[in-house]
Amino acid sequence: MKARQTFVNNIGMGNLEDMEKMETRAREMFKEMDTDANGAIDPAELKAAFSKMGCRLSKSEVARMMEEADEDGDMLIDVDEFIELCAVEVNRFKACQGAQTQMCTVL
Numbered sequence: 001m002k003a004r005q006t007f008v009n010n011i012g013m014g015n016l017e018d019m020e021k022m023e024t025r026a027r028e029m030f031k032e033m034d035t036d037a038n039g040a041i042d043p044a045e046l047k048a049a050f051s052k053m054g055c056r057l058s059k060s061e062v063a064r065m066m067e068e069a070d071e072d073g074d075m076l077i078d079v080d081e082f083i084e085l086c087a088v089e090v091n092r093f094k095a096c097q098g099a100q101t102q103m104c105t106v107l
């Protein structure tokens with residue numbers, strides 16, 4: 001939950017309604033998070049990025065996010081997977097704004 005809030009805040013509330021803007025922002029975030037610039041985010045980079053945003057994730061939280069984002073199972077998030085993750089998080093966040101239900105408790 002705290003991770004989602006941090007994530008969505010970082011994408012920017014103003015970008016949520018416009019998929020194109022969101023994707024542009026997601027690409028920027030990806031570049032910032034990929035500190036060794038190898039075109040993929042590994043668990044350590046993910047953790048570091050969130051702690052920079054002021055959100056400390058435990059090992060298991062990082063693992064859960066990786067699991068959710070990593071579609072091909074190589075334990076790295078590439079840019080397409082990252083954009084997909086952003087879209088999923090934003091949609092969940094929007095869903096949560098309407099109804100405060102169990103949907104909000106995944107992260």
Ligand SMILES: [Ca+2]
Nearest residue numbers: 034036038040
């Ligand atoms: Ca990297």
Ligand SMILES: [Ca+2]
Nearest residue numbers: 070072074076
């Ligand atoms: Ca992957």
